[in-house]
Structure formats: structure tokens, C-alpha cells
Amino acid sequence: MIFDLDIIRELISALFLFMGSFLCISGGVGILRFPDFYTRMHAVGVTDTLAAAMILIGLMLQNPDGLVVIKLSLILLMTLFINPTASHALAKAAFHNGLMPLIEKNKKNNSLPDKKQESEKG
């Protein structure tokens, strides 16, 4: 019976780790391929919270000792606190400093320096 439980635990852990790695990689591809800062931030959000949580939970199931699980859950708690806060602050700072999202409507605004040059020429 105990043997069975161990196998089930291992399986669940492997499942969590697999999901975590998959989300990690997809987020990593996202940060490389997405067109502008705000979409990249979305990709990073996936890897920083869900994927990290999945991998950490998978590790907790690997070794259900007292201290290790406590430390892992501490890391998990901190990741869940810190990363969204940092992302929020980062996005806010970027927006405040005038980085516009890449959408069709803003294309005109974004080409402001060129327009200035054109008007100077004219």
C-alpha cells in the first residue's frame, strides 16, 4: 500500500514538473518572439508565477521532508509575492516614461520624431 502511494506521489510530481517545464519553455519562446514590451511581459508572467509554482510543487512532492518542504513553500510564497509586484512596478514605470504599447492606433504617435523632421523640411 505504501509502495503504491509512493509511485502515485512520484507520478504526480513528474506531472507537475513536466507542466512546469512546458510552461517555462513556452514563456521563454514568448519573451523572444513577442513583438513589444507589454506582450513580452505577459509571457514572463506565465513563467514567473505558474511555471515556478508548478516546478516548486513538483519538488515538494519529490521529498516530503519537513524542513525542505517548508523552505520550498517559503520560496513559492516569495515568488508569488515578489514577481507580480515587480512586474506591476515595471509596467507602470515603462508606461509613465512614455513607452507605448504596439497597437495600430498608436502608430501615428510613435512616428512623432519623423513627423517633426518632415515638418522642418517642409
Added chain:
Amino acid sequence: MIMGLFNDWVVVVLMMIGLYIIIAHGNLIKKIVGLTIFQTSVFIFYISMAKIDGGTAPILVDGVTQYSNPLPHVLILTAIVVGIATTAVALALIVRIKEAYGTIEEEEIQEQDSQHKDSHKLNIHNSSEINRDKKEC
């Protein structure tokens, strides 16, 4: 052999990259980053030497007999903290150089020094002092 000496080769490559930055780049901040790379390559060299196949971290537990060599760890641990302290002094000197010269490019600083030679005796005295400090650092 490739596996056995790979770490040493990487150490040499990193060390030379650091050295190249220090020689070839004129920007003082870049030089400090180059020094950091050089420094880290030495750390990597020491730590690689301490590794033993099948050994674990030198913190005693029951049932383990093979530990990595703790002595290089001690040397490098203190070297890292001393490294940041000396880097801080170097950065402080850079801040003062920027205030005195308005630039942190090596060539421009030397240019200003040679131009000031006649007109500002006192000024040149101060700036050469700063330069000497920088070299010692």
C-alpha cells in the same frame, strides 16, 4: 581530456576577455566590468580545483565520506566580499573623476590633462593626483 580541462580553458578565455576589456576600452566603467570578469575567472579557477568526483558540499552529514576541498571555498568567499569593497572604492574614484573632468573616457581625460599643462598649474596638480589614484586602484 576535453572534459577534464574544459573548466581551465573557460577560465583562460574569460580571463583574456576581461584583460582585453581593460586594455582596449577607454570607458572607466567598462574597465571595472572587465576587472569583475577577470576576478570571477579566478574564482571559477579556484572553485574548479576544489571539486572532487563524487564529493559533496563540505558540510558534514552522516553517511557521506567524500567532501570537496573546503580551503579554496574559504579563500574565495572572503575574496568576493573584499572584491566588492574594492570595486566600490574604484567606482567612488570614477564618480570623482567625472566631477573633475566631466568625462570618464580615458582618452578625453588625458587630452584635458595635456591641454591644461600651462594654464592651470593648480588644477593639473589635483588631476594628476586623481590619475595616480586610479592607476593604483
Added chain:
Amino acid sequence: MLIAATLAVLVVMLLAIIRTVIGPTLYDRILAVNMFGTKTILLLSLLGFVMGRPEFLDIAIVYALINFISVIAVLRYSDSFEFGSKTGEKTAENRIPQSGERLELGNKEAE
């Protein structure tokens, strides 16, 4: 599975480094460094298990804390950078000057 997860984390670290190198804006770099920090935390946790001594998770905790501090520090001090005026980077389509004064400051720095 542990090993596969470790390799996945290493691959993602590589991707984050590429993003840090190619930029293009300052905030992309900060974002990539932040993500890299989180991936390092995961790598350290995984390494403990791969190498069979998972009691050294303290290092990962330190990383989590330091990562937070360095992101905040970067944000705090990146405010004083002129935004967007960089050498040799293709940021023209993302760039928008906030005010005339800021642009002027940037030009002064560039000289």
C-alpha cells in the same frame, strides 16, 4: 523528470539572455533580468535535488530576495535615464519623447 526540468530551465535562461542582449528598450532588459532571476531560483532548487542534497535551499531564498531588491533598484535609478536615446538600436517605432525638456537633456548627454 528532474533532469528534463533542469534542462528546460537552462534553455529558458539562454532565451532570457538573448533578450537581454538584443534589448531593444531598457524595460525589455529589466524584464529579462527579472525573469532570469526567477529561473535561477528554480535552477538552484532543482540542482539541490539533482545532486542529492536538497538542504541548501537557503541560497534560492537569498536569490529571491536579492532579485526583488535589484529589480526595484533598477526601476528607481532607470528613472533618471533619458528614455530611448541609445546608440545603434532599432527602437524608433517604440520611441516617444515625453517632453521637450527630457529630449533636450538626452541630447546634452549624447554630446
Added chain:
Amino acid sequence: MKRGELIESLINIVLLSLLVGIAIAIVCMKDLFAVVMLAGIYGLISASFFVVMDAVDVAFTEASVGAGISTLLMLVVITMTGRTEHPTRHKPLLAIFVVVVTGGLLIYGTFDMPYLGAIDAPIHTHVAPRYINESMQEVGVPNIVTAVLASYRAFDTFGEVVVIFTAGIGVLALLSVVRRRDEDSVIDSINDSMHEQHLILRIVSKMMIPFIMLFALYVQFHGDYGPGGGFQAGVIFASAIILYVLLFGLSTARKVINQTLIQLIAAFGVLFYGCVGLVSLLNGGNFFDYNVLSSDPIAGQHLGILLIEWGVGCTVASVMIIIFFNFAGRKEFQQRNGNLIDNISKKNKGI
């Protein structure tokens, strides 16, 4: 076992290749902000490498120092000195020649090196076996690195602490600014804009700061049994205070943390460390021979290590705080007197 070693060496190769790649990227980049960010990543990767090489204590230090404090200081400095690197005028052919020749000679030299992980390498044959086999009987501390650092090589560590203290004095001498009371209100108005913006950041950080300090104390006292010790704890404690400064501004932080007190603590740490050695001398032992501190040699060793780790922690924490306060204070000073400095540099350029 064999498979585990294979994986370890694979991770080793990947991490080292990443390091080389980052170093090359640093050479090529002109944007100093990106260079500093890459230097931060470089610190993170080298710390991961130290974990793979079983050097957990070193990784701990590199994590807090290389990735945290050093990136922070460089960042503060590039906000003061400008962000782009000017291209050099001369061709770096001579530099490349020197580097290639030196590198070639060094690589030729590595062929005589013992291979990685070789158990019969000369380094493992002299003093290391004694540290590993006898330290439990002689010092009674499970973490051999702490035992060597604080007991066998305590005099060496004393020297390192003095170096750190001296660096603190150096930064203080170079960057400290005389402040007048009435200027604080001006500074407040500069700082406030940042604090108003980030309400969430401020509240989360407020929760984190006590936790970071608590964790620093855990690292300080758990250093005998796991990775950690005075150096790491000092840096972590300092980073908690740095976080406070970053969020609430320098003038608020100056009200909370008395600068004179911090400077006194830095000196006190060094003195305290030295006094432990003196006390053991007075008790009839050698300098830093803790066996004579208590009737039981092992208890004496424990007491000695605890005390000198306190001294190290005090000095490192306060020196890091001094360094950061002075850099940030200098930046503030420059912001206030911006016109003055601009004029000076213009005059220098003009003539």
C-alpha cells in the same frame, strides 16, 4: 551515480558556455546600462556554477554580492556618469595581439593541470584532509568552511575584515558630502515623485523588509550548520536597509538610521573581532586560539566562532550601508548642484 555525474558535467558545460557568451556580449555592447544588466546576469550564472561545484558558501556570497550589491552600485554610478560608451579612436590590434599571445601561453600551461575532479590532485593532499577529517573533533562545527574561515584561518579573515573596513573609509573620504539641515526639504520634493507612484511596491516591500532582516539573522546564526555566516548575513542585512532607502528616499532613511552610529558599528565590528583574539591571548593561548575561552575546548571554539562572526557581520553590514548611502548621497548632491557641476565640466571642456 554515473548518470548523475554526466548531468552535472553537462550543466557545468552549459553554464560556463553561457558565461563566455555573456562576456563576449559585454565586450561588444556600447550601452552601459545593458552592460551592467549583463554583469548582473553574469553574477547569477557564476553563483549557479558554484553550486554545481559544491561550493555552497561561495554561491551564497556571490548571490548576495555579485548579483545584488555590485549591480546596484554600478547602476548608481552610471546614472551619475552617463550611459553610453564613446568609441575608442585607435585600433585595438595591439590589445588583441597581447591577449591572444597570453591566452595561448596560458592554455598551453593548462595541459599540465590535473583534470577536473581528480582525487589525487596536489591541492587535495596537504592540509585539506586534516580540515575534513579532524575539524569535527577540533572545532565541533559541521560546516567545514565556517570552521576553516573562523577558527583555523581566523587571522586571515581578520585581515579581510580590516580591508573591508578600509574600503568603507575610502568611500567615505571620497564621496561624503557635508549636509545642511535646511536642504532636506528640497531633497524631499525630489524624492517624493517616485514614492507616490508605487503604492503596491511600497506596501509589499514594507512586508518584506522585516523578513529579510530576520533571514539575515538566520544566516548569521545558522552559519555553523549550513551555508552562511557573517559575510553573507552582513550583506543581506545591508540589502534590507538599501531596499528601505530605495523606497522611502534618502532623507527619510537618514532619520531612521543614524550615520554616525553606523560608522561606529563598522569600527566596533573590527575592534570586537580583534578583542576576541586578545582575550584568547590573555587567557594563555595563541592569538585567535578559542580553546582557552571556555573550560571545555569545544565550547570555547563555538563561543569564539559565534563572537567573531558577529564582528564580521557588524562590519560588513555597516560598511555596505555606508557605501550605498554615500553613493546615493553623492547622486542627490549632484542633482541639487547640477548646474554647478555642468558649469565646471563645460569650463574644462572649453579650455
